[in-house]
Amino acid sequence: MIDGLSLPKDELLEMQRRMLRIRLFDERASKMVKRGYIPGTVHTSIGQEAQVVGACMALAKGDHMTGNHRSHGHPIGMGSPLGPLMAELVGKATGVCKGKGGSLHLADYEVGSLGESGITGSSIPIAVGASLSAQVLGEKRVAITFFGDGTANQGVLYESMNLASAYKLPVIFLCENNFYALSTPSHTVTGGRIVDRASGFGMPGVRVENGQDVIAVYNAVREAADRARRGEGPSLVEVMTYRFREHSEGLRINVDYRNAEEKALWTSRDPIILFRDLLIEKGIATADEMDAIDAEIEQEVEDCATFALESPDPDVSVAFEHLYTDDYKLENVL
Amino acid sequence: MIDGLSLPKDELLEMQRRMLRIRLFDERASKMVKRGYIPGTVHTSIGQEAQVVGACMALAKGDHMTGNHRSHGHPIGMGSPLGPLMAELVGKATGVCKGKGGSLHLADYEVGSLGESGITGSSIPIAVGASLSAQVLGEKRVAITFFGDGTANQGVLYESMNLASAYKLPVIFLCENNFYALSTPSHTVTGGRIVDRASGFGMPGVRVENGQDVIAVYNAVREAADRARRGEGPSLVEVMTYRFREHSEGLRINVDYRNAEEKALWTSRDPIILFRDLLIEKGIATADEMDAIDAEIEQEVEDCATFALESPDPDVSVAFEHLYTDDYKLENVL
């Protein structure tokens, strides 16, 4: 049995750093949406940091990841630097996608992030493809794909799980179950339990009941990754978690679809506080060390916002690049 | 527990009649393909008659059915008269779809057959829709959809199962598992067992191991139909069966993907002979009675072929009808 808590201290602290990066980055992004610096739609992972970071930290360099519309956490979890991510959200030339992706479409190939997807479910088979190339080329990498409980009702997931299972591909399907798809409670539109869908497709399914515990998530995903790397095929991991904020920033829904009690219960289980307390309790780090990390990441986020805001807009010509790899005669400029 | 064998004798004989109709109709169709009377592609249900008829006989008048590319058996199983079906295969004006559907697209709304589908999987949600209308309108009908083991890997099935389960719709998902999708052995492209996929979507799954036994199929589907009619929601029924002929008539595949031993084993389990023997053994019918049925159906099939061949071609104007319910100005006749 894998126990994440026995990892070297610097890796444990890196977990906390990444969770903090997600939290503070998303809080900052939310403010920047309100102030009009960030256009478009923004979905935060606030509250779900353990689920994201526990999974990403269980991977190795060279592994691949695809994400979804709740989309900043995953590249941050993979270790992407914050500046180009925030610049992307603002739409600047220094953005990780040159300002062409935005919040919904972050990608950072340097850290194995192959792309978030605004279309839910659409990026699932992309990760399966990354695992197929690993298998065909005999490379030892694995791939992971993140999707929500709502997305778990899209057919492409089951086609992907089946294909991966039949080929024994090194891929992990990670369901971020935060109990809601937008305003829709999962149980009202979902037959059965998501984790139970694994066995019918010939793969193990595990459910991390306490998805606010970064170590629990790490352990489950690490086991799935090891299995995949051994050539034993894919796994489904369902992580129970909760988003602390509204579906997307600025969205107002007139129906009270999540009650106050439930919200209070879950916000009392803050993954960042839980992990901080655990590390201190186990004697792995001191409160001072943890405070220092808080300050470090606060500064990182401050810097990334400054970087983003001070960066130049993309040159207009960039709008016409990257459609194809070769020259493209745009017939239709009047 | 339901026992089909305790059904009234005329219903049991009707089962045999329908199985015979499918067998002889498809044998005749195959000959007519060879002789050039039937154009296009034809997939027979020869060998799978018990699976089709057991299921259809478990339904009631007013229930709905959608089928697939292996496509003549289902309307016949629902009780459709043979003449217009055969005329449809030949492309005649008297065809059940006026010559516009053909082998792959039979439909007979008179008997609840909402349509076969050349695109595998595509007709699955149509049956779910028929069950939704039943639920919304408070009608007591149920719907069934037939699909193969290969089609069971299409995502639309799981979206449909999930939706049906969440809404508790009166629909039955029937997997015709004949071990192959065209030249591809099911086990090489399928993770896990199909029947096991039911529980993850919150519905019962039953597997009829001996799908050559029409009563076994009847019992399983009847139970699912009763459940659906009671408002308890959908079921998945997987029936193990075998197609006796090539995937489609005239197709030649250079690789021997089904071995002789397997073929011999399954052809020895002819559902029509099995049921004949059972009825005689149980004293439900005499050999003479069964012979009379054979002769009766032979004549029916003879007649349907004559009807089809002697019917007129459709008038050319029919090609331009039925696109919309109202008048349609076809802009593009030169």
Next chain:
Amino acid sequence: MSVMTYIGAIGAAQQEAMSADERVIIIGEDVEANVYGTTGGGKQRAEKGDFVEQFGQNRIRNTPISEEAIVGTAIGAAMTGLRPIVDLSYSSFLYMAMDQFVNQAAKNRYMFGGQSSIPVVFRSAMFYGLNTGAHHSDRPYPMFMNVPGLKIMAPATASDAKGLLRSAIDSDDPVLTFEAVPLWGQKEEVPDEEYHIPFGVARTHREGSDITIVGISGSLPLALQAADEMEARGVSCEVIDPRTLVPMDTDTIVRSVLKTGRLVIAEPAHRTCGAAAEIAAIVADKAQHALVAPIKRVCALDMQVPFSPVLEREIYPTKERIVAAIEAVCADQLNQVNRRAS
């Protein structure tokens, strides 16, 4: 008459149709909580206007995120007694259900020799120009125009939205709506009584003699602004909105070009094989002899949609681009005016 917004008109048409016919139901993601603003009126569930309150959960149904199954289920339900309205929210999500649109909705009636009719409306809105990036900004109606058996509406005003949607719901054939989110807030006078606008009848927004401008969906207001500007510069513009793309009232467009001899078409979809291409091709067939200038299309460029606002605005038609197109084909008129002015 009362003043209504474009999005309000859509909600109103749905409400009227739901009240008029018990067989009309609405299914879609998050329709119960009225997330997209067309299935409820008030600020709270209990307030008047909320569809769940009014029509109950049997007829207003949240769905799982399963576009393919939802669309197929609605088709099957329409074939067996209901008249569903499917709220697919973003037009960008239609791809998920492409097989159901093409192979079931468009083909079933035809293939089965008229046995089925399929009274179903698939509503979706084109959320473009809103800096949400390439996945959420598509205007894919041209693909569906290439599929016989579907009807397509793309209203550009509140009154058209209401009257056409009512006709769509009452139609016995599958209809796709492509609503324009950039127009959601646009207001127009709308008749108080219930009304239907027939499919296949264009709306001529202004008459003119020098050039015909066809404006589709969100490009119609731009076309009208461009016409205003050019009118001031001495070019008399006729502005036509086909309103429904299938069937399309090509007669009105052809008749107009026979009069003006010039044609500019503006639409928010990609240029290649778009609706503008179809209109240009029809005119180049039916009115070629009357043409005195090239036919110009002002469409979204054949690029995907970039996120950054400074980039995204390069992609779509603008009033300026429409003006430039008119200038390019009305050199004569403009010279005359210039001569007269100088």
Next chain:
Amino acid sequence: MSVMTYIGAIGAAQQEAMSADERVIIIGEDVEANVYGTTGGGKQRAEKGDFVEQFGQNRIRNTPISEEAIVGTAIGAAMTGLRPIVDLSYSSFLYMAMDQFVNQAAKNRYMFGGQSSIPVVFRSAMFYGLNTGAHHSDRPYPMFMNVPGLKIMAPATASDAKGLLRSAIDSDDPVLTFEAVPLWGQKEEVPDEEYHIPFGVARTHREGSDITIVGISGSLPLALQAADEMEARGVSCEVIDPRTLVPMDTDTIVRSVLKTGRLVIAEPAHRTCGAAAEIAAIVADKAQHALVAPIKRVCALDMQVPFSPVLEREIYPTKERIVAAIEAVCADQLNQVNRRAS
């Protein structure tokens, strides 16, 4: 040079590409048993030509019936080191994977600012005119032309099929092939050495001065036959096949119309928003001043495909329809000839 069939040329291009580059793999339903005739040569598995024998099961992969996952998986594999060829068999099955084509294949490189390249080929064949009914007979390439980011080839001869497919496999962008089953048996001389035909270069099959005829895919041979017939009646026809639809060599077409002043376009897809509409629109813009007659399109009618042979043949372009279109726009020439003859 050796004589090759159209389908043989496709198999040959695949074989050469598989041999040339280990990263090329083929995935699709029933490719191992060579059901569709392009992944094997001999009559038995063991014979030379069988792809599984030659390249092994690691590189020749049967898939489940899961078009959406197959297409997405191939895209992901292409983004991470492979160069997959996906055999989707029938073009009618592409709808199942529409989201992956539009939202992943076409957009990823653009959205991610050039971080990804997606060297993948999606092969499919248009099985039309074969009495298989509406589900199996589609010619859906126009929809994909409306999606920037995809490249599209639609060869009409064996040598083009081979050379274009090789270019497609070597391209770093996603390419869709639309092969024409009615042409499978057509034979042509094909160079013995490996060769590539660049995308975006039309092939002028015959030169002429009175009219330009564009023939796409299965309609090219019909256009050539019509040209023969009209030539005998005194009308000199230039026949052009664009070969690739994205990018399309519109310059060659426009140049030809500038010379001939007349244009007829023939293609097997539905008419509304088809490739012919796009070509007509381009010519009505770039060569309007040279046009002396209406542009005529000879396309599949905007109907679904009926099964019965007596009905199905009413739907598609025929030599006769192309001749009728030429007659309609070449009245002058024909009168002259008639006058001379009488």
